[in-house]
Amino acid sequence: MQMKKIRWLVLCILALCLFIPAGIAERAIPEVLKVTQEVKCYRAKGYRIITYSELHSTREDVNDLINGRVAALKEEAEAVVPEGRDYNKRCAHADIYTQITRTGDRWLSFHVCAQTSAKSSQNWVKCEDYTYDMESGRLIRLGDIICEEGWEKLLHEIRIQVEESFPEDKPDEQALDAICSRESLTEAGFIMTPGHLALFFPAADVYPAHAEALLRVEIYVPELWEILTEEGRKETDCTGYKLVALTYDDGPGKGTTRGVLSSSVRHPGQVTFFATGHRLEENAEMLHLEFDAGHSVQSHTWAHATKGVTTEKVTDWETQYNKAMGSIIGKLPIMMRPPGGNWRGYVNSGTELAQILWDTNSTDSSAGEGKQDMLGCCGRASIACDGSIVLFHDVKIYAGDLAERSMRLFEQENMLIVTVNDLCALRGISLKAGTVLQNCPPEEAEVSMQAHR
Template sequence: MKKKWLGLLLPVFGIIIGVLSERVDKKEAKAPSVNTYIKSVTLKDFSIEVMSENSENQILVNYPKTKSKKINQRLESFLRDELSSFKKASLENNLREKGSFFQSFETYELSPDIVSFKFNVMRKNSPLLQTESQVITKTYDLKEEKELQISDLLKEKEDLQSISKYIYDKFSKEQRYSTQKAKAVLQSGLKAVEQNFNTFVLNNNSLVFYFDPHQINRDTKNYVQVSLPLRELGEVVTPRILVEHLKGEAEKSKVKIPSARQVRNKQLASKKLVALTFDDGPDPQTTPRLLSILKKENVPATFFILGNRLALYPEIVKQEYKLGHQVGSHTFNHLNLPQLPMKEVQEEIKNTADLVQKTLGIAPQGLRPPYGATTPEINAQAQTPIIQWSVDSLDWKSKNADQIEQVVMNEVYDGSIILMHDIYDSSVDGAEKVIKKLKRQGYTFVTVNQLIEARGKLENSQVYFNATR
C-alpha cells in the first residue's frame, strides 16, 4: 500500500464526510463522540501516517507514528491485520460494489512514557450492507516499548473485581437498569475478566473504558464510555500510573475505590483467623504432598524457604506461589544470624531474596530468621516484615502427628501464627489433622500477610508474633 497525504472527500454511505488529519497541542486534544468518524488527533511528539486505496475498495486509514521503531512495527502490523480481515470478508461475500474502510485515531497521554491511541473504525463490505463501527484501543509504555493490558495497570489481578463492582454499583442505580433482566446484562458485561475491560485509554486524569454495543445495555447500538478519575483509583493502580500531581490527589481523594486486598481484609477482620507457616523447605518428597493436602482443603499457607533448597528445587516453590501461598525467606543456609558478621548476615538475606526474585518475579514476602534469632540491626537489613510465631508445634522434636495436633490445639487462639516444617512426613500428617480440627472449631486459614493486614498494618523491619484483634 502506498503512503500519501490526502485532502479529498469520499462518498460514504450516501453522505459526504470530510476526512482530515491534523496535529494539535495537548490542551486541544479533546475526546469527541465515540460513534462518529472524526478527524485524527495527535500530540506534538507523534505524527500521523496515511494509507489509502481506491481500487477494489475505498480505504482511507490514519495511524500514529511514535519515536519507537518497535512500537511502530506493531502498529503497522495491527493495521495490516485489520485490512486483511476486511478484504478477506469482502472477497468471501463476492460483492461487486466497492466496500469501504475508514480509520482515524485520537491520542491521549498520561505521561511522557505512557500513551494511548483510540482508533475509530468504520467498515462496510458493500454500500448495500450495514455500517460496522468499532473502537479499538492501544496503550503503550514507550520506555519499555511494551503494550499495556488492564492487568498491567493494577496492583493485583483481583483489583479488576473492585473496578467492576464500582462501575456496576454506579450504573445499577439508573432507571434503565431497574429491571432484573437489565441488571443481569449489566452484571454479565462487567464480569471481572480482562476481555471485558481491555478497551481503554489513559489520559492525564482518567482511566476511560469503552464497552461494546450491547455489552452492558441491550437497548443501545452505541459504545458506552465510562471515565474513572485516577485520583479515585489510588488503591488499585500501580504507583507508576499515579504520575506528577495524581499521587497527591489520590491520597486526598474522598472517594477511593477499595483494592481487592482491602475488601478481603475487611471481610476477614471479624473472623477467627489462623496462619499456618512451614519452614526449612522445599523438600521433593514431603512438600508436594503437603501442597496436595492444602489444595484439597482450600487452605492458604506461608512457606519460609531456604535459599540453598530453592536453588535445588525451584519448581516446587513456583508451585507454592502458583497455588496462592505466600513465599518468604528463611535465609540461605539456616545460620544463627546474630552470631555472624553483618556482612554475612546481609549475604544470607540478599542471596535468598535475589533467588526468589529470579524464580518468582517477586521479593520474599517476609523474613523468618532461623531459630527466631535476630536483632534490631538485622531486622533493618531485611527490608521486609520479620515473622516470628506464637504457637510452636514442636514437630521437629516429636515427629509424631498426634502429638503435633495436641500441642497446636492446646495453644492455638484467634490470630495465631503456627510454626511447622514441611520437611517431615509426620509434620505433613500433623498439619492435615490440625487443619481439619481447626476448621471444625470455626477457624479461617489465611497467609501471614493476610492475617496481619486484617488486624493492623504490615511494615518492613517490624516484628510480628501474632495478630490479635
C-alpha cells in the first residue's frame, strides 16, 4: 500500500512538470558571471573624499586590467578634484568606480567612470568601457557585434540621440560627424545590459559648454537585435533570467543617494531613479553620478503634487523639469513616477510620460529610522518576483544599507537587477503616453487605463 502511494505521488509530480510552461524555467547566473567589488574610501588633504572600487571576478587578467584602469583614472581625478570647505556637506569628492552588467552566459560589461565634484557641481568626468567574454578572457569591441547591414542604422541612431541631447544647445556638426563614423567606432568599447546597448561619449566633444558631462546613446531590444551579429545576439540573450526593477523616489540626496550608488557598484545591474524637481539643481552632481553610471534617471515631477493637478500645472511643471534636467545631464525623461501613485490626474491632464507604479513596496518612506525598521523594509521588498517593480526612497537615512541587503538577496535568487527601461523592453511594453504600469511579469505586463478605472 505504501509503495502504491509513493508511485501515485511520483506520477502526480511528473504530470505537473509536464504542464509547467517552458517560459518560466529559471535560469541561474553562471559562475563566470559572479563578481564582487569592494568600495573603498579615504580622506585627502583639502577636505577631499576619494572613493573607488576594486574588482574581484573569476579572471585575474580581467581584475588586473579593470583595477589598473581604476587606479589610473583615480590618479587623474586626484589631480583635478577641487578643495572642499569641510568634511560635512561642503567637502569635495572624487568618485572612481566600475559599474558592471551581466548578459547571456559569458559576457560582463565594465563601465569604468571617474568624476570630481564640489559645491553641488560636477567639475570633471572621464569614462572607459570594456566588455569581456569571461570564459575565454577575450575583449569584445563594438565592431565584433555589429553586423554589416547594422552599421548604417547604428550610426543614424547615434546621430539622432546626440542631436537630441542638451535641448537648449546646438551640437558641433563637425565633431558630430567625427563620432558618427564607422572608423571611429569599430574599435570602441561599449556596455551591454540585458535590454540595451549603451555607448558613452564626452559631451565636450560635441557640446563644448558641457565639459563636465557625458553623452549616452542607448539602443534597446527589439531594435538592437536587428543590428547585432549572431554572436552578439547569442551572448546578450537573457531569456529565462528572472528580472527585477529597483526604483528610488524623492531624491537625489547627497549621502543617502551615494549609499545606493555604492551598493549598485557592489552588485551588478542598474536601477531607476525618479528624481524630484526641487532637488535637481541643488544636487546636480548626484544626477551626474546616477546618469554617468548608466542608471535610468526619470521624473518624480517638479512639484511632487498628489492632488490639484491640472493641465496648466502639468504643462508648467514639465517645462520646468525638462529645462533643469536637460541642462544638467542633457537627457529628458520618458517616464514618471506619480507622487503617491496618483496617476489619473497627470494622465487626464495630458502628460506625455508613461506612468510607472509598483507592485512591491518596501514601505521605507513610512518606516522608522532604526535597524529593525530597515530589516522590515528589506523583508517586504524581498517578496518581489520576476517582473516586479520595487519601490524604495533614496533619501532615507539607511537607503544605502537597505539597497545593499536587497540587492544581495535578489542576486542570491538569480535575479538580474535592471532598469524599468530594460524591463519594459525585454517584456515588450511600450512606454507611450497613457501607459500605466505596475509590473512586467513574463506572461502579461501592460496594465491598461481601463483596468485601473
